[in-house]
Amino acid sequence: MRGVVIPATTGPDAAMLRDDVPEPTGAHPWAEGERLLVDVRAAGVNFPDVLQSKGLYQHGTETPYVTGGEYAGVVLEAPESSRFRPGDRVAGLSVWGAMAERVLGIPRYTVRLPAHMDWAEGAAFFLNYATAWFTLHRAGFTEGESVLVHGAAGGVGTATLDLLRGKAKPSIAVVSSDAKEEVARACGADNVLRSTEPWAARVRELTGHGVAVVVDPVGGDRFVDSLRALDVGGRLMVVGFAEGSIPEVKVNRLLLRNLSVLGVALDPWEKRFPGYAPELVAGLEAAAEEGRVRPFIGDRLPFDRAAEALGILDRREARGKVVVEFP
Template identity: 35%
Template sequence: MADLIRIAQVEELGQDPVLRRAAAPVAGAGQVLVRMRAAALNFADLLKAQGSYQEPSDPPFVPGLEGAGEVIAAPGDSGLTPGDRVAVLAPGTMAEIVAVPAAGCLPIPGAMDFAQAAGFQIAYGTGHLALDFRAALQPGETLAVLGAAGGVGLTAVEIGHAMGARVIGVARGAQRLARVREAGADEVIDSETCADLKSALRDLGGVDVVYDPVGDSAGEAAFAALRRGGRFLVIGFAGGRQPVLPLNHALVKNIAIHGFYWGGYHQLDPAALRRSMARLFALFEAGRLAPVAGHGLPLERIAEGYGLLRDRKAVGKVVISL
């Protein structure tokens, strides 16, 4: 009988994943076999389970888009050997062993632990490529980050600070805002008590770049606070509604609106992804980035992780140990 491993599985759209046992995978041609040690949850995982993600999966499926572990076996031309520590970027990482394309495995710095590496690529990759490559954020400019306490938002605060920007973090509640300040925010705004986000941002001098994974009325308010020549980064719609942005204002104020989907760069510009990740690892090794798992849960409690995302209670990344 084939060895059995534990996996999480979404068996019905609209339901949280459940724990199951399945046969261990066998690596196919060009694939690397990895013993997973940790995997991160992203908001996209929640959307996939709801059936509302732009790249849907039909149930049953194993969730997870990224993680980290140790190589068990690898093709000779992959540059990987058994025991290598790698970050994994591929669907289905919520399993004890995965078989993934060699291109989905990236060696990680020696000082980076598995929990850090598990949630590094998507959150930090999104923040850095969006802010550097798309928005061309400059030292001394003002960056407003919406949803700043979430996994993607918190890394954008940290990266914006590392790039020399003045960072305004917008998040809900004093405890979450304290974490946003720790990540490098110069100013914070409590979205729970702020009645007029547009005025609050303007009172702080206005904004050059908006990083918006929230959308909804918060995105509309932040857009209205942009200075002339500002840039608006459309990252996602965690608030539940796409913001309605007045294009006449974009025209008159020379505002650029950038739609940004990090995963799409694997086809659009993979070289830009590689340059960005190399820069991020260099920043990590220089001590300028300090990824921290906001919530660590064992695989059998993965449904709690989905609840944290759904209720917008996550501070930083939700990392599942394997």
């Protein structure tokens, strides 16, 4: 079968489209022996895929491997005990392997897709929205609270803004360009600030006291200003480090204003507290069925250009989701 292979962890430029990729066998290592085989119609590209290509992701696999951590497609095989059946339209997390004609899914991280969502929207749905959903759950977000979102034109950022649409009072996006501001506003941001301006001070001007929650998939040198942008009792959600560097914090900053810094990693949570994944999946499926989610896709690449997809994220050129569409 055809697929995009990473032969060595030297970065996205190593990606190559090949037509001799072995068919998936057995079950996904995360699937506890349950073989869920999916005919892929579209694959979503995420920042962890870039990290994997550089050998920097904690959940990486051995080279050579097929890249692509997220997919949408049609079930070919499912266990008798599964809630899925051949022919079901699904989307889900694969961690790797999605940028090929067939992929092994992880049943607990797989959702049914409603008929009104096309394959590209499906491939843009699960990982970003699951991350955003879990982030807001971990933050204890309640309707009417104020939320600031970094990387607001990226995949997680756009999904977070979409879920907050009409619920955060206000939602504030931080972006780096006019084009990314347009994306953030299209996804529901009430206010948009530039990362190149003194945005923490502007947040306090807008709210009078700072925001209740900061969602940060970027990391780097903006971390301290994120703490400054919080209200007393505020929560800073650590989602990732797309900027590249891992920040540090002096804990006296937390003490003086009763601040909290919380990590966001779904799989360790589900392993320690089994049962959250079904709740998450049910919520995502209901939101999709009712038309309450609108995945923003900035780049749709045909399969013969699939090897270019990782580079778009690595160069920080992505707006919303990058999706590879299969014939």
